[in-house]
Amino acid sequence: MLFDKVAVVGLGYIGLPTAAVFAARKKKVIGIDVNVSAVNTINSGNVHIVEPELDIVVRAAVEQGYLRASTVPETADAFLIAVPTPFKEDYHPDLSYIEAASKAIAPYLRPGNLVILESTSPVGATEQMAMWLAQARPDLTFPSSHGQNSDIRIAHCPERVLPGHVLRELISNDRIIGGLTPSCSEAAVQLYKTFTEGQCIVTDARTAEMCKLTENSFRDVNIAFANELSLICDSLGINVWELIRLANHHPRVNILQPGPGVGGHCIAVDPWFIVSSVPEHAKLIRTAREVNDHKPEWVLQKIDAAVGAFLQKNPDKTAATTSIACLGLAFKPDIDDLRESPAMHIATSLATNYPGKLYFVEPYIEKLPASLGAAAKLCDFDMALDQADIIVLLVDHTAFKNVSESRLKGRQIIDTRGVWTS
Numbered sequence: 001m002l003f004d005k006v007a008v009v010g011l012g013y014i015g016l017p018t019a020a021v022f023a024a025r026k027k028k029v030i031g032i033d034v035n036v037s038a039v040n041t042i043n044s045g046n047v048h049i050v051e052p053e054l055d056i057v058v059r060a061a062v063e064q065g066y067l068r069a070s071t072v073p074e075t076a077d078a079f080l081i082a083v084p085t086p087f088k089e090d091y092h093p094d095l096s097y098i099e100a101a102s103k104a105i106a107p108y109l110r111p112g113n114l115v116i117l118e119s120t121s122p123v124g125a126t127e128q129m130a131m132w133l134a135q136a137r138p139d140l141t142f143p144s145s146h147g148q149n150s151d152i153r154i155a156h157c158p159e160r161v162l163p164g165h166v167l168r169e170l171i172s173n174d175r176i177i178g179g180l181t182p183s184c185s186e187a188a189v190q191l192y193k194t195f196t197e198g199q200c201i202v203t204d205a206r207t208a209e210m211c212k213l214t215e216n217s218f219r220d221v222n223i224a225f226a227n228e229l230s231l232i233c234d235s236l237g238i239n240v241w242e243l244i245r246l247a248n249h250h251p252r253v254n255i256l257q258p259g260p261g262v263g264g265h266c267i268a269v270d271p272w273f274i275v276s277s278v279p280e281h282a283k284l285i286r287t288a289r290e291v292n293d294h295k296p297e298w299v300l301q302k303i304d305a306a307v308g309a310f311l312q313k314n315p316d317k318t319a320a321t322t323s324i325a326c327l328g329l330a331f332k333p334d335i336d337d338l339r340e341s342p343a344m345h346i347a348t349s350l351a352t353n354y355p356g357k358l359y360f361v362e363p364y365i366e367k368l369p370a371s372l373g374a375a376a377k378l379c380d381f382d383m384a385l386d387q388a389d390i391i392v393l394l395v396d397h398t399a400f401k402n403v404s405e406s407r408l409k410g411r412q413i414i415d416t417r418g419v420w421t422s
């Protein structure tokens, strides 16, 4: 099967790098997105997201004519869907973006096409996507009715790349490929072999869906363990960072790091897809989510206590004249992504409730999000260190690591990442 032209639907953190990597292998790539401004940015050879080296690869792909973006789909040999799969208020998965993408590409499908769902999805979503496509195109045959010989091949191939290392991991990670039939998987392997240096491991679609959810739930449960330890150690007066370092000297122990909570659009979301499908059995997975979701509230309580301690030492001050610096807003170090960020949750709560002055430091953004209020100002690290009475380190950005002890001396410090207190 030849894949000369690939359509990538959804030009976000996964779709755009994937489109760029196909284009770098000299495939003709059409990137489709409903966001007109993102489409225009890409067509001018620029990027609308921050990911190391992505700008260089996208610029080269656009300049050489291999990558184009559009709001309107067109025919292609393979279609890759990389749209968001958030959850709804009741923690049930919201497949509306997949549905919209399926309906958008359906009119352009031709016999022999391969459609891949890359978005992290609950078990059964690939079959559901196939159903939407089949309903829109009764003139074509699909695996559900025609098995191995269907006109359209369909597979789930979950993305597994780590934000901040996307281009490297896209090439080097192994891929799990779950076709609706073996011939669907075979076609998908061929497509991914265009750029993947890792193994392409074949399974069925439901196992591939569950595999991705399992990977992120594994990490969530392990981070929850570290976060729970941090609360226990705080109550017992033990330095959790030292404790974890010591425990990790055991040859079979490898505890992750506590933080202000778990953020991002993956680990804080995907475990709920397992919980919502089999709630009676997903007890540990649900509890881990709850432990991690509770952590920002606990940090807010610690901030409250720090303000109280500061006021006791400085009776001439009030909360209104006591300033707090929040260092970092991103959901993890050295990236600009504020989505589902526990640091943002904490900052927003302070912006809404705290009467004193707040300094927000986030070296990776140029403008504060509106949720922090019109009065909130982005300020630089040095200024925050000089001015704030209470310093709350929320993200372990490299830029925050090298600070002389003398600059922190005498301050109330809440180091949620163990950068200065480990």
Ligand code: SAJ
Pocket (backbone or CB within 6 Å): 120, 159, 160, 161, 162, 163, 215, 216, 219, 223, 256, 257, 258, 259, 260, 261, 262, 263, 264, 265, 266, 267, 331, 332, 333
């Ligand atoms: N975190 C901790 N302590 C740790 C490790 C992480 O608090 O020891 C926090 C981070 O600060 C962040 C959150 O967890 O708030 C998630 O960060 P992450 O680096 O663990 O993961 P993501 O969300 O950037 O990417 C994950 C990855 N999945 C796994 O490592 C199993 C990535 O490979 C997936 O492709 C990605 O989710 C995704 O798109 O699903």
